[in-house]
Amino acid sequence: MSALSFAPPRDAPAKGPVHLQGVWLGHQLCDAASAPTQPTGHSALDAQLPGGGWPIGALTEVLQPNPSRHAWQLLQPALAQATAARPGSVVLVAPPFEPFVPALQAAGLPPTRLCKVQPGAAATGKAATATLWAAEQALRCRDVLAVVAWLPQALPEQLRRLHLAAAQMGQLLWVFRPAGVRQQASPAPLRLWVQEDATQPLAMQVQVLKRKGPPLAQSLVLPAGSARLAQVLAAGVLRSQQRRGQGAASPVAPGLPSPVFAAPAAFGMRWAGTGQGGLQEPARGWKGVAHALDRLAVPAVR
Numbered sequence: 001m002s003a004l005s006f007a008p009p010r011d012a013p014a015k016g017p018v019h020l021q022g023v024w025l026g027h028q029l030c031d032a033a034s035a036p037t038q039p040t041g042h043s044a045l046d047a048q049l050p051g052g053g054w055p056i057g058a059l060t061e062v063l064q065p066n067p068s069r070h071a072w073q074l075l076q077p078a079l080a081q082a083t084a085a086r087p088g089s090v091v092l093v094a095p096p097f098e099p100f101v102p103a104l105q106a107a108g109l110p111p112t113r114l115c116k117v118q119p120g121a122a123a124t125g126k127a128a129t130a131t132l133w134a135a136e137q138a139l140r141c142r143d144v145l146a147v148v149a150w151l152p153q154a155l156p157e158q159l160r161r162l163h164l165a166a167a168q169m170g171q172l173l174w175v176f177r178p179a180g181v182r183q184q185a186s187p188a189p190l191r192l193w194v195q196e197d198a199t200q201p202l203a204m205q206v207q208v209l210k211r212k213g214p215p216l217a218q219s220l221v222l223p224a225g226s227a228r229l230a231q232v233l234a235a236g237v238l239r240s241q242q243r244r245g246q247g248a249a250s251p252v253a254p255g256l257p258s259p260v261f262a263a264p265a266a267f268g269m270r271w272a273g274t275g276q277g278g279l280q281e282p283a284r285g286w287k288g289v290a291h292a293l294d295r296l297a298v299p300a301v302r
Contacts, residue, residue, distance in 0.1 A: 035189075035212070038172060041077020042222050049190065050212040054078055057170040059163035061188035063209070065179045067096040067150055070194050070204045072104065073224045075174060079146060080108035082172065088145025091138040092116045094131045096150055113145075128153045132162075139165040139173060146172035160187040182209060197221055 037053035039046055046052045054060055064070065079090055090113055092099065101111040117138065119130040128151075135149040139162060147166070151159075159175065166173040175188070182193055191210035197203040202225035208216040 036170075038078050038082055040074075041081065042074075044220050045206060045222060048208055048211070048216055048220065054172060054174075055190055056172055057167045058173070058190070059159060059166055059188040060172075060174045060190045060192070061159070061186055062174055062176050062192050062194055063179045063182050064176065064194040066196075067152070067176060067178070069196065070224055071148070071176060072099075073204065074194060074206075074222070075148065076104065076107050076109055078172075082145055083110060083113045084108070086145055088143055089113055089115045090146045090148065091135075091141075091144050093135045093138065093147060093149035094118060094151070095148075132158050135162055135175075136165050139169055139171055142169070144169075144171060146174075148174045148176075150176045152178050156185055156187060163187050186210070193219075195219075197224075 035051045035058070036056045037049070037051035038056055039053040040049070062071070062074065083090065090109075092114065095116065095118075099114065099116070101114070104114070105111050117134045119127045119134065131149070131151060132154060135147055135151065138144050138147045149162075154162075154175065154177065162173060162175065179193060179195075182191075188210065189212055191208075193207040193209050195205045195207075197205050200221070202223065204222050204224040205219045206222055207219040
């Protein structure tokens with residue numbers, strides 16, 4: 001008896017992976033056809049995200065040590081584009097700082113499209129539950145375009161509910177959480193870790209912890225303020241030094257001398273006051289005390 005031999009079909013490919021329409025391979029970035037996106041407004045970030053932008057109808061989780069340090073610099077370009085293209089409101093759930101509306105408007109985000117939801121003073125557990133409930137209800141509202149929520153105590157199963165609600169309604173969803181939870185599991189298809197750049201005061205480092213594609217080992221450096229803002233603030237610092245006799249006249253550098261804090265209003269927020277080591281106290285309600293540099297922020301971000 002002769003041994004049986006097997007011959008592959010004539011039309012079968014000789015080598016290489018099988019490419020099927022609608023099937024995502026793990027070593028490739030997911031394309032926009034299977035996952036609609038909104039451009040981030042940061043070209044370097046778009047190049048590393050599946051579909052070239054923020055996922056629409058999915059949860060994006062942003063981890064950072066400071067709860068609001070680079071939130072608006074990261075999201076404002078996309079929110080301005082989204083509100084210009086589609087109707088709907090942007091709901092802010094439990095923001096730790098008061099948004100500075102004139103700066104956001106100058107950067108292209110109309111204040112009439114913003115809606116803030118802040119849970120009242122209550123026990124910690126009840127406040128967290130109320131915040132999660134508000135975020136989910138906002139996602140299920142047809143008049144809402146995007147939800148930005150600060151949920152430091154959210155559990156994975158609670159985040160999964162928000163992710164499903166965003167998918168059902170096809171809305172943009174960002175959840176900000178502390179950097180300490182980056183080792184925890186998360187249902188978010190996109191997960192970022194945002195930190196300050198010690199070498200560039202008006203820059204931020206963004207590390208892609210999770211995406212629909214191959215791992216990205218190197219972090220991205222994105223602008224956290226305009227070049228004009230850097231020049232305005234550096235000029236103010238130079239004038240202050242000259243008045244105190246601590247420096248001589250010299251050309252204004254495009255960067256900021258360290259340690260100099262940029263205008264909070266330029267970052268889309270208003271601080272409540274000053275604390276040890278910098279401006280750190282969260283605003284209570286909507287009526288924070290304007291920082292002295294707020295008057296520079298609106299013209300500088302145009």
